[in-house]
Amino acid sequence: MQSNSMLAITVGVITTGFVAADIAYAAGSNISLDTRSYIEFAKVMAMLALIYIILILVDRRIAGDNVPIARFIAGGSDGVKSLVWNAGLFIPLGFASVYFMYLAAATSQPLMDQPLAVIDGEIGFRWRAFLEWTNSYPLVAKTLVFAYHSVGPQIPLLFLLLAFTRQHLRLTEFMAMLAISSVFTAAVMAVVPAAGAYAYFQPLPADFSNFTARAGMWHFNELMRIRSGEPFSLLVTRAEGLVTFPSYHTALGIMVVYALRDMRFVMWPVALLNVVMVVSTLPKGGHHLIDVIAGAGVGLLTIVSVMALQTRRRTSLLRLASEDQL
Structure with a gap:
């Protein structure tokens, strides 16, 4: 539970950092938040709070009841509470980090696709x-x-799997990985703005006819709009993925596999799928190869960071336990 709390605090600190960065970047920026973003955020957080309160009341109602249906309800309640708790970490993080990505992308700094190519x-x-x-x-x-x-689909399915197999610490660990990787990604994309390989090489439609119509260009019009300097009102729930360097798909693929490390029967098929997914970021996602390499670096550095946090926490607990015994 203490490790769980430490990871949750990490997510909270990073979210607070994003909020502070949003406030700083927003001053003088052409990007503003649509008021509906605040309303939708408040609705989601209120719904999560209501669900959590209802589950607590349910737990109290069936406390001490050992009939099978009561045990089934208790187990389900435990899983849903874990989902709600971690969603309460994820939603503010996503809200603040997405806004930052838009603010950072709204720059007059030249695109760096040529050096990447x-x-x-x-x-x-x-x-x-x-x-x-x-x-x-x-x-x-x-x-x-x-x-x-x-x-x-992998992300919500991972949330459900970890929550309902009682791997609550692992779920919060994944939330911490999302937070830490967002920091690395935001820092890099703010320094190296890029539009992607499709925008740079401009292949003909016949060159990617077996991929989707817009392939790696679905974000391009949005990116050009916010880089134009014209006023732009962001509705967070309709935000586009603007980051091309580093490849966050690659980072996510690595982190998902790591989160499944104790469930080998699931991990290996997902690992195989994500190897193919990483390859797909080149022709389908429109990433340069160096984007993918940088994304892998983000994923691996995130895992190392989380491992270091947990090791440090365990070391502190062992030291305290030793001191108590003296």
Whole structure:
């Protein structure tokens, strides 16, 4: 429970940091928050609070009751409370970090796609050739599209799996990984703005005909709008993923697999899927290879950071326990 609290505090501190950065960046920025964002945020948080209170009342009602249905309800209540508690960490983090990403992306700093493409070339990767090769095999392209879009469902499914298998610490650990990786990602994207390989290379529609129509360009119009300097009102629930360097899909794929490390029967299939998903970030997501390498670095550095936090906490607890025995 103490480790759980430490991880929750980490998420809270990072969320507070994002809020402070939002306030600082918002001064003089062309990006403002649509008032509906605050209303929707308040509604979600109020709903979570109401659900949590109802579950506490249910727990009190069935306390001490050992009939099978009572035990089933208690187990379900425990899982839902874990989901609600961690959602209460995740929603404010997501709200504050998404706003920061928009504020940081609204810069006049030149896009860095050319240097990123040059780095790819120096390590022997040719994005156009890779796109054409994957597009020439329809089954390969469809597999890559499926893998790329699997990240969206993976996150809520992971939440449910960890919550209802009573891995509450692991779920909060994943929330901490989301928070820490968001800090790394935000710091890097603020220094290295980019629009992605599709925007830079501008392939013809025939070159990616077996991928989706907009492929890695779904965010481009939004990015250009906020970089134009014109007033932009952000509704957080309709935000686009603006970060291309580093690849956050790659970081997420690594972190999801790590979160499943004690469930090998699930971990290995998910790991295989996410290997394909990482490959898909190139032709489908429109990332440069160096974006993917940087995203892997974010994922691995995040895991190391969480491990260090937990090791430090365990060391402190052992020291305190030793002192109590003296």
